[in-house]
Amino acid sequence: MENLEVAELSVAPGTRRRHKIELVELADGTTVRIPLDIIHGGQPGPKLYLGAAIHGDEVDGVAILFRALADIDPAALRGSIVCVPVQHPLSFHADHRLPISQFMKSPLDQAPADAWACFPGDADGNLAQILAATLFDMIKECDWAVDIHTPTRGGRYVPIAILPHPNLGETHAKAEEMAHAFGSGWIMRTDSGFYVADGILCVEATRAGVPAFTFETGEGGRLEEDVIDDGATYIRNVMKWLGMIDGDPMPAARTYVMREFLGLRAQRGGLLLNRKKLGDLVKAGDTLCSIVDIYGDEVETIVAPEDGVFVRTTTLSTVSRGERAATLGLL
Ligand SMILES: [Zn+2]
Numbered sequence: 305m306e307n308l309e310v311a312e313l314s315v316a317p318g319t320r321r322r323h324k325i326e327l328v329e330l331a332d333g334t335t336v337r338i339p340l341d342i343i344h345g346g347q348p349g350p351k352l353y354l355g356a357a358i359h360g361d362e363v364d365g366v367a368i369l370f371r372a373l374a375d376i377d378p379a380a381l382r383g384s385i386v387c388v389p390v391q392h393p394l395s396f397h398a399d400h401r402l403p404i405s406q407f408m409k410s411p412l413d414q415a416p417a418d419a420w421a422c423f424p425g426d427a428d429g430n431l432a433q434i435l436a437a438t439l440f441d442m443i444k445e446c447d448w449a450v451d452i453h454t455p456t457r458g459g460r461y462v463p464i465a466i467l468p469h470p471n472l473g474e475t476h477a478k479a480e481e482m483a484h485a486f487g488s489g490w491i492m493r494t495d496s497g498f499y500v501a502d503g504i505l506c507v508e509a510t511r512a513g514v515p516a517f518t519f520e521t522g523e524g525g526r527l528e529e530d531v532i533d534d535g536a537t538y539i540r541n542v543m544k545w546l547g548m549i550d551g552d553p554m555p556a557a558r559t560y561v562m563r564e565f566l567g568l569r570a571q572r573g574g575l576l577l578n579r580k581k582l583g584d585l586v587k588a589g590d591t592l593c594s595i596v597d598i599y600g601d602e603v604e605t606i607v608a609p610e611d612g613v614f615v616r617t618t619t620l621s622t623v624s625r626g627e628r629a630a631t632l633g634l635l
Contacts, residue, residue, distance in 0.1 A: 320344075321342050346378060349381070350382075350383040352386070353450070353514070354369055354539065357392060357395075358392045360396035361456060364532060364535065365453060366389045367527055368539060371535075383548045391439055422436040423503055423504065444509070448482060448542070451509075457620075468510040479510055479515035480493065488556060496564060505518070541553035568628070569628055570628075582614060582616075588610050612634045615633035
């Protein structure tokens, strides 16, 4: 299968080709394919993997990629780009984080359900593992990788490059250099939490020698021009930094490098009102959000327990006890 894929991906130097590779066959015989946009530059250079929408409701990433690559001249490009605008077509079809019809049909068999956390995958496993294995075959052939996400619906991030686990040595250091060149102004460099766990796409790519990070931006289920434009600029910054296209990367005005996410959950149910704006620097004791009951009485204030940055807001209008209401990035 690997040889077949490599053969199918062969694109002549100086050309660009839209392509699809097989993912799975469904019950009615439909073959689900993963769409690719392969640009084989006319000049030598690095091979860059760009992926989006491994969670199907994270559509800003799809648009970031087509905008970033819209004006690439294949003949002038130094190196190659393997762009996978929709890494998980079935979840994209469901407009959901997961391929929900498959998951609902048989939740037990669909565990693990999140392909993003199943790397390097298993070609003989379930859907999530097959998908991860199929993508990983392409990722490990590349020299660098960026995996674009948004929060799922109901959440909003500052544009933040989230590094893989720092115990990954020299390859992690290269991923960190790339994150600075990316230029979004927000970097998470943490050794705890699910973003740096074994199995996450960028963690396993970096472990395999391909420096990679997760990019989170915007909000699930929405397309926003400013988020798309900015994201495309950051992707082109990486391409400039790698020498693949002409020009200097546009540096961030300032970059916050954070050491930990601190998620804050509601203790009460009600309507959620944000009292600080996304990206605000906050002090310990500042009120981040209020929860009011359906009669308008404030039942809880969610307060920053430490100084930090308000990096992720909840945009859902209501919360129940236990739901995430806010996330701080600790400096
Ligand atoms: Zn995601």
